[in-house]
Amino acid sequence: MSALTDLARRLVDGPTFAVLSTINPDGAPQSSVVWVKRDGDQIVFSTIRGRRKTRNMERDPRVNVTLYDPADPYHYVEVRGTVSLTEDGGPELIQELSHKYDGTPFTEGSPDNVRVVVRVTPTRVVDR
DSSP: OOOOOHHHHHHHHTTOOEEEEEEOTTSOEEEEEEOOEEETTEEEEEEETTSHHHHHHHHOOEEEEEEEOTTOTTSEEEEEEEEEEESTTHHHHHHHHHHHHHSSOOOOSOTTOOEEEEEEEEEEEEEO
């Protein structure tokens, strides 16, 4: 496991949007913008069971998360790592992230959606 840099911690701790890249079954990249938070040196985010990114991570846990500094987008952090997924705490996490990013409760989506908590354990952190 690699430690997050000071810039990575600052960006993840703030309301910085992250770009998650996963690997499609044909090897092509798939990217999504996600809300994130930090738990120690892990990056944590929420998604929904059945989405392409979730299916990709279930099949291949290797991911890349990139965050650009809103004050200077020439400074960014790339976090390569592997993920673990669990449904435990999914509804609570999306509420926490919604308050962090929007300042309001999360009300989008269907009640039939199954929320998944994704934890990225960094294997390499590049800070520019």
